[in-house]
Amino acid sequence: MRLLALLAGMGMAAAQAGAFMVVSFRGEEVPERLLREVRPAGVILYPSNLRRDPQGVVRRLRALDPNLLLLVDQEGGPFTSYREGVVRFPSAMALSASGDEGLVERVGWALGCQVRRLGADVNLAPVLDVNVNPDNPIIGLRSFGADPERVARMGLAFAKGVLRSGARPVGKHFPGHGDTGVDSHLDLPRVDKPKEALERVELLPFRRYVAAGMPALMTAHIVFSALDPRYPATLSPAILTGLLRKEMGFQGALLTDDMAMGAIKRHFGAGEAAVQAVRAGADLLLLEPEEGTIREVHARLQKALGKEIPLARVEEARRRAALLRAGKGECPFTPKEEEALALEAARRGVVHRFGPLPIPGRGTLVLGLRLSERYGAEPSLADLAPRYLPGSFGLNLSEDPSPQEVAKAVEEAKKAERVVVSTHRWLGPLKEGQKALVQALFALGKPLYVVALGNPDDLRFLPRPTGYLATHGYRAVQVRAALEALAGVYAPSGQWVFGGEP
Secondary structure, eight states, X not given: OHHHHHHHHXXXXXXXXXXXXXXXXSSSSOOHHHHHHHXXXXXXXXXXXXXXXXXXHHHHHHHHOTTOEEEEOEEXXXXXXXXXXXXXXXXXXXXXXXXXXXXXXXXXXXXXXXXXXXXOOEEOOOBOOOOOOTTOSSOGGGSSOSOHHHHHHHHHHHHHHHHHHTOEEOEEEETXXXXXXXXXXXXXXXXXXXHHHHHHTTHHHHHHHHHTTOSEEEEOOOEETTTOSSSOGGGOHIIIIIIIIIISOOOSEEEOSOTTSHHHHHHXXXXXXXXXXHHHTOSBEEOOSOHHHHHHHHHHHHHHBTTTBOTHHHHHHHHHHGGGSOOOOOOOOOHHHHHHHHHHHHHHTOEEXXXXXXXXXXXXXXXXXEOOSTTOOOOOHHHHHHHHSTTOEEEEEESSOOHHHHHHHHHHHHTSSEEEEEEOOSSSSOOHHHHHHHHHHHHTTSOEEEEEOSSTTGGGGSOOOSEEEEOSOOOHHHHHHHHHHHHTXXXXXXXXXXXXXX
């Protein structure tokens, strides 16, 4: 009996510590033993989990524990974890460029429906960061723009759409990741703005989100010296409890960003940081797919319960986590309706900076880039050109073209009457090979059109071409929208929302 009581007590302690944890794993084999031992509140699903049999993975997780919360990054654009067999929508910045909150809400609704059809509960979106730093290394086109009022409006519209599906939205990354020059996945960013400036920009969308009664937020691993000069927001009682809970009145669930990101793990250690985050006011801790880190955090939380962490926090976290469980909703979209919605969003997100349109396909060389498959493989501008710019001919180059590739492209361009070339910058600077390519083409003196498939401001790194379009993303539907704009199928009307000089 003593042994049974001891085992029961150990199981209870594991469940109590696990109440704060949202874990992850690699591949499609569910780590049943780990999940039984740790008893997490939830699992976050990544692209590697959702490749061949997404619903099968979800069924296995639900069979193991029907109460597990299942979370997905389904922002649209590059941060789209559930990609296979579903419509891939444009980025938040493309949606915002439309200027249409109704369109943004419909896309949020459709993405929420993708989450629900998968069998998950939570969409880790919208991004409420105001992208005021054009060189931000991780936000960029994930943001609704550089204007806090627009970000607040569009972010709320997106969240309302997600709620219509029955899924639960999570605004991120509180208090704001839009003015950083460091990627918190790698190291610890610091923002040294005064509180008044933070209120005008970073905090405004989050205040509106909280006032609207939205169910959940995610924290940022960033030091805001005016709010807490010592700890990043994720570990700061002054920010999570003082500012967010007490001053702003937030009653929902508070999730951390991944606790194994460089900003936390390198500077504080995952286990110690987990305890600090819970003490600061976080309810759920997101953890990387490393069993060692997961077990370290679990053991440290168990040790802290009843000492550093009051036992009452367990029930508080469970009560708030329950707000994330999917509810009733409507998902009326057929696949064809989703495709039509994605195309509408892509077209309305294209910004035409300058240059005469349309252009003829005959005599036009289209140069595409084979972009990294990390965020999902897509056809290039050259791949789709024959279909959507009839009469044109295409050539593909690598993402960072070599001198030999540039030379080959120039030789092909000499045979053409005009050239269309794509560029792409999102994570990091514009690649030197892309700069060299555009400069070499420009030197030919022929009409040259540049299509920016990532952040829309590649023009500041390049000579001024004949024409310039920006799509805010390289999803296939956005590549198609760019070619259709060049061909005159529609007149692009997207608004400049990136910030800086348009």
